[in-house]
Amino acid sequence: MTKRFNLNATAIFSTAVLGSALLIAGCSGDNDEAKTAQESAAEQSAMAVKQPAPVEAPKATMQPEPSPASKAMAEVKETAADVKEEVQETAAAVKEEVQEQVAAVKEEVSEMVSSSPSGEKAYATCVGCHGANGEGGVGPRLNNQSAAEVVAKLEKYKAGEQMGPMTGMMAPMAAGLSTDDMKSIAEYVTALK
Ligand code: HEC
Structure with a gap:
């Protein structure tokens, strides 16, 4: 009789241990499935309250590099460089054209002089x-x-x-x-x- 009781007690005990182990594993793990929907919702709303949106706002003003003013300045500089390059190219083309015309006239004159x-x-x-x-x-x-x-x-x-x-x-x-x-x-x- 005592032996049977012991057996039953052991069985009950081990079942209890197994059950609590599973329970612990379910709760302590990263698995959210163990949480109830209510718990998750509560946690999420708590997180939302704990992390307000304007936390990142000061970060942006503390970094001076990409400020809109310097960006605009860089753009202006780039445009100015483009315009300068274009003007130089045009000037070079005009110079070349004038030199060609001068050379043509010179040739014509020297032909007139050296011929007949x-x-x-x-x-x-x-x-x-x-x-x-x-x-x-x-x-x-x-x-x-x-x-x-x-x-x-x-x-x-x-x-x-x-x-x-x-x-x-x-x-x-x-x-x-x-x-x-x-x-x-x-x-x-x-x-x-
Ligand atoms: C004193 C005469 C004389 C004078 C001046 C003279 N030549 Fe000649 N020329 C000749 C004779 C002769 C020949 C042919 C020579 C030969 O047999 O290779 C000839 C040949 C030529 C030829 C080759 C013609 C051919 O179809 O074979 C040319 C070109 C030529 N002369 C040009 C000139 C020029 C240009 C001048 C002036 C700067 C000139 N000559 C002055 C007598 C003369």
Whole structure:
């Protein structure tokens, strides 16, 4: 009889221990399931009361870096830099355009100066042998050739190349000519017909 009672007592005791252990585990753990809905609601409202919204407000004013004024200043600086860059680019483009136009005018002027008049003047020394219009005489006809051909032949005479049988007569005439002289003479004489 006593043995049976003991058994029952042990069974009851162990059941009680197990039950309370489960209860403790349920309450002490992070698991919220153990809490009743009422408890959770109460806790949440308590948290809400304990943490009022304006707690973070002073934090923002205590950090000076991203203040709206400095942000606006940075934006203004950036815009100013952009405008400066644009102005510099435009100025550079205008300068380039003006330089191009000046170069074009210079070229035109130098062409006007170096063409016909000086070519005509220089050809005067050739007229005796090649004709007033380059039609030929003692020397071959020149006005039926291209300016480039005439220049190329003059360069060869100047370089001392043996050309035709009368190279000895022509070579000294080419010796004193610069390439520019040859070009202006050639342009002049090949334009005559
Ligand atoms: C004294 C006469 C004489 C004078 C001045 C003279 N030449 Fe000639 N020229 C010749 C003769 C001759 C030849 C052909 C030479 C040869 O046989 O290679 C010739 C050849 C040339 C040729 C090559 C023509 C060809 O189709 O083969 C050219 C170009 C030329 N002369 C240009 C000139 C020019 C430019 C001048 C003036 C700066 C000039 N000559 C002055 C006599 C002359």
